Amino acid sequence: MAVNPLIRHAVERACHACGRDPTxxxxxxxxxxxxxxxxxxxxxxxxxxxxxxxxxxxxxxxxFYAFFSNRPQGRIVIRLCGDxxxxxxxxxxxxxxxxxxxxxxxxxxxxxxxxxxxxxxCIGMSxxxxxxxxxxxxxxxxxxxxxxxxxxxxxxxxxxxRFVRTYGDGNNAHPAVRAMVENNVRRAGPVVLADLExxxxxxxxxxxxxxxxxxxIKTARLRGxxxxxxxxxxxxxxxxxxxxxxxxxxxxxxxxxxxxxKDRVILTEHPDLVLEGMTIGAWAIGAQEGILYLxxxxxxxxxxxxQVLEARRRDGLLGRSILGREGFDFDVRIQLGAGAYVxxxxxxxxxxxxxxxxxxxxxxxxxxxxxxxxxxxxxxNVETFCCAARIIERxxxxxxxxxxxxxxxxxxxxxxxxxxxxxxxxxxxGTTLGELLDLAGADEAAAVxxxxxxxxxxxxxxxxxxxxxxxxxxxxxxxxxxxxxxDPLWIVERFLEFFVDExxxxxxxxxxxxxxxxxxxxxxxxxxxxxSDLEQLRALATTVGMASRCGLGQSSPNPVLSAxxxxxxxxxxxxxxxxxxxxxxxFDVQAALRxxxxxxxxxxxxxxxxxxxxx
Amino acid sequence: MAGKHTRPxxxxxxxxxxxxxxxxxxxxxxxxxxxxxxxEFARSPIVDKKRFDxxxxxxxxxxxxxxxxxxxxxxxxxxxxxxxxxxGDCATAGGVPALRxxxxxxxxxxxxxxxxxxxxxxxxxxxxxxxxxxxxDKVYPAHEVVRIDYFLPGCPPSAEALWQTLVALLEGRPLxxxxxxxxxx
Numbered sequence: 119m120a121v122n123p124l125i126r127h128a129v130e131r132a133c134h135a136c137g138r139d140p141t142x143x144x145x146x147x148x149x150x151x152x153x154x155x156x157x158x159x160x161x162x163x164x165x166x167x168x169x170x171x172x173x174x175x176x177x178x179x180x181x182f183y184a185f186f187s188n189r190p191q192g193r194i195v196i197r198l199c200g201d202x203x204x205x206x207x208x209x210x211x212x213x214x215x216x217x218x219x220x221x222x223x224x225x226x227x228x229x230x231x232x233x234x235x236x237x238x239x240c241i242g243m244s245x246x247x248x249x250x251x252x253x254x255x256x257x258x259x260x261x262x263x264x265x266x267x268x269x270x271x272x273x274x275x276x277x278x279x280r281f282v283r284t285y286g287d288g289n290n291a292h293p294a295v296r297a298m299v300e301n302n303v304r305r306a307g308p309v310v311l312a313d314l315e316x317x318x319x320x321x322x323x324x325x326x327x328x329x330x331x332x333x334x335i336k337t338a339r340l341r342g343x344x345x346x347x348x349x350x351x352x353x354x355x356x357x358x359x360x361x362x363x364x365x366x367x368x369x370x371x372x373x374x375x376x377x378x379x380k381d382r383v384i385l386t387e388h389p390d391l392v393l394e395g396m397t398i399g400a401w402a403i404g405a406q407e408g409i410l411y412l413x414x415x416x417x418x419x420x421x422x423x424x425q426v427l428e429a430r431r432r433d434g435l436l437g438r439s440i441l442g443r444e445g446f447d448f449d450v451r452i453q454l455g456a457g458a459y460v461x462x463x464x465x466x467x468x469x470x471x472x473x474x475x476x477x478x479x480x481x482x483x484x485x486x487x488x489x490x491x492x493x494x495x496x497x498x499n500v501e502t503f504c505c506a507a508r509i510i511e512r513x514x515x516x517x518x519x520x521x522x523x524x525x526x527x528x529x530x531x532x533x534x535x536x537x538x539x540x541x542x543x544x545x546x547x548g549t550t551l552g553e554l555l556d557l558a559g560a561d562e563a564a565a566v567x568x569x570x571x572x573x574x575x576x577x578x579x580x581x582x583x584x585x586x587x588x589x590x591x592x593x594x595x596x597x598x599x600x601x602x603x604x605d606p607l608w609i610v611e612r613f614l615e616f617f618v619d620e621x622x623x624x625x626x627x628x629x630x631x632x633x634x635x636x637x638x639x640x641x642x643x644x645x646x647x648x649x650s651d652l653e654q655l656r657a658l659a660t661t662v663g664m665a666s667r668c669g670l671g672q673s674s675p676n677p678v679l680s681a682x683x684x685x686x687x688x689x690x691x692x693x694x695x696x697x698x699x700x701x702x703x704x705f706d707v708q709a710a711l712r713x714x715x716x717x718x719x720x721x722x723x724x725x726x727x728x729x730x731x732x733x
Numbered sequence: 734m735a736g737k738h739t740r741p742x743x744x745x746x747x748x749x750x751x752x753x754x755x756x757x758x759x760x761x762x763x764x765x766x767x768x769x770x771x772x773e774f775a776r777s778p779i780v781d782k783k784r785f786d787x788x789x790x791x792x793x794x795x796x797x798x799x800x801x802x803x804x805x806x807x808x809x810x811x812x813x814x815x816x817x818x819x820x821g822d823c824a825t826a827g828g829v830p831a832l833r834x835x836x837x838x839x840x841x842x843x844x845x846x847x848x849x850x851x852x853x854x855x856x857x858x859x860x861x862x863x864x865x866x867x868x869x870d871k872v873y874p875a876h877e878v879v880r881i882d883y884f885l886p887g888c889p890p891s892a893e894a895l896w897q898t899l900v901a902l903l904e905g906r907p908l909x910x911x912x913x914x915x916x917x918x
Contacts (some may be wrong), residue, residue: 718861
């Protein structure tokens with residue numbers, strides 16, 4: 119059968135650009151998607167033939183990632199961020215305006231093939247919500263009027279870049295970025311958000327042996343900044359000690375935890391600090407190969423980061439014989455993600471770097487032994503690398519002088535929600551939640567979600583004295599503030615919605631459990647639940663957390679459980695609100711009878727509508 | 734179990750079921766005399782008693798809920814029985830009647846009463862006499878409507894399984910059903 123020449127051409131170009139390497143499947147599929155606007159079945163066949171990958175693997179990649187589509191999409195894809203903070207800032211009104219203006223509902227493409235309208239989870243712009251991605255272009259602080267105006271203009275010139283008229287501060291205005299994104303740095307600390315003399319830390323590291331570098335990191339008690347807090351020095355040591363001479367260092371810049379946007383700021387303003395840390399890490403573990411896994415939502419930073427990489431290569435800070443050291447070769451490639459929260463989990467992230475679906479793997483073996491393409495691999499957070507570079511530059515004692523015994527150093531917090539001054543705050547660990555809330559102008563905070571949806575919901579009252587750090591309130595950076603007008607159950611329901619969408623579906627507790635928890639919370643909110651349903655929900659949440667394969671399902675019950683503990687009255691208030699006496703509160707007999715009442719045109723006499731529904 | 738009154742009382746009903754579970758209960762053959770000695774049948778089609786007039790120890794539910802009358806009956810059973818047992822696949826899971834659950838009610842009724850190949854219904858009306866209980870949007874297993882204490886699967890559960898279950902409940906001892914009684918192939 120003859121293949122459409124357009125498709126053939128697109129596939130050949132994309133495959134050729136990546137050397138027909140199946141481990142570069144994400145880039146190949148992205149290339150085809152960019153040229154054709156979608157990845158049709160014919161293209162999947164051809165990609166499989168060109169790369170030698172099994173067809174289901176190719177189809178799996180196309181189906182898994184939100185930014186790939188096997189259905190034709192418009193030339194302009196609008197992805198409106200539907201995150202909880204965006205909803206608090208009126209994204210639903212923006213959504214209505216877009217639907218009205220485009221004449222198609224979410225998930226659809228306009229008949230002229232120009233626009234596709236989609237929802238997307240947090241795009242890392244919670245401090246300037248509501249926001250959207252228009253192709254790769256970030257549009258922030260949307261309103262109904264701006265949305266209408268944007269659609270009108272795009273109909274004229276079809277170029278999302280031209281809609282960006284004013285650039286944000288700092289490097290957001292860099293010629294390679296040109297984004298309307300604001301950094302919103304509210305408090306710069308001495309460790310991460312401070313200037314760096316390029317190459318200084320690296321030069322110091324090269325005067326030390328790898329073992330000394332690792333010892334220095336351990337002495338500084340540096341723990342991973344992504345949220346889990348594993349000691350970085352240990353991770354490097356395991357990777358260094360693992361069998362196999364081709365070691366890999368990966369920087370996890372898949373900042374997907376809703377409400378987190380500090381890596382966006384670091385990558386915009388201090389990319390050299392990150393790469394310096396990576397190069398030091400490579401020296402420490404003996405890696406030649408580095409990957410910066412940049413989330414697809416931050417594609418607008420890709421060209422800029424490529425320039426930074428190129429400049430470092432030019433200056434002998436990357437590439438062969440770094441800083442003249444014979445035998446120390448290390449380079450970094452950027453792997454762009456394609457819209458999958460679970461890829462922030464390290465084993466899923468590694469799978470994604472290998473050109474596969476972002477499925478989490480069972481551990482052990484740990485990546486330190488068996489990671490990227492089976493090689494010993496260390497995956498560290500963007501901020502962790504910054505800390506590592508600074509530790510080598512200023513010394514472990516200096517670093518450990520900040521923070522608490524369990525949590526050394528400073529931490530970047532991304533504050534968003536109901537507060538006057540959302541943005542990024544670099545503060546020493548051990549800062550109390552109350553201090554942070556005061557700095558952010560969160561005068562009326564009633565609830566605070568610390569650590570994003572996979573973290574904990576706490577009542578602001580009574581948690582102000584609690585300390586931010588691994589020993590108490592741990593967070594990868596996300597701090598969402600909720601005023602008294604927000605129903606904690608509404609928040610929990612939104613988070614569960616997110617986990618239902620983002621579960622990779624491999625293990626049952628997570629795939630099914632999140633749906634059941636979401637359903638249960640919905641029923642409670644609808645007044646269709648009783649005390650026993652809360653007990654069941656708690657048991658279910660405990661099971662999901664215990665039995666899930668990776669961090670996603672292990673932490674998705676956290677909002678449920680923490681909100682049950684922090685706001686028991688809010689849950690109880692809803693119980694039995696609509697239940698029929700004598701029946702289970704979860705059984706909505708009125709709703710069950712509605713179709714028959716419509717069809718027969720009479721109301722039930724056995725179960726007459728209750729007072730409030732008659733009105 | 735007993736104590737307050739001489740013999741334990743048992744009630745039974747068939748909701749959205751086929752009475753097959755009741756037929757299976759009658760299949761205990763001559764033990765029906767033993768059963769009559771052991772228990773007093775309260776509201777049950779077996780003794781044609783249609784109302785509850787006092788509390789009952791054990792209620793056996795056959796069938797799920799397909800209409801408002803089923804729901805009301807089930808609620809009556811829950812109110813009057815100490816222990817409710819779902820008997821058979823319709824009560825425990827919806828069974829054959831639940832085959833309609835994937836089809837909207839309007840389509841079901843249209844197929845049966847308006848557009849079906851053997852239907853002659855020029856007026857195109859679906860049955861809507863007030864005497865007829867209103868249908869639910871789908872068929873619900875009993876435990877989705879009221880709390881159910883025990884479940885006995887089978888289509889129908891065999892006479893022996895029903896007998897063992899009743900005797901265990903009446904004697905207040907754990908039920909041990911041998912494999913032969915709960916395999917269905």
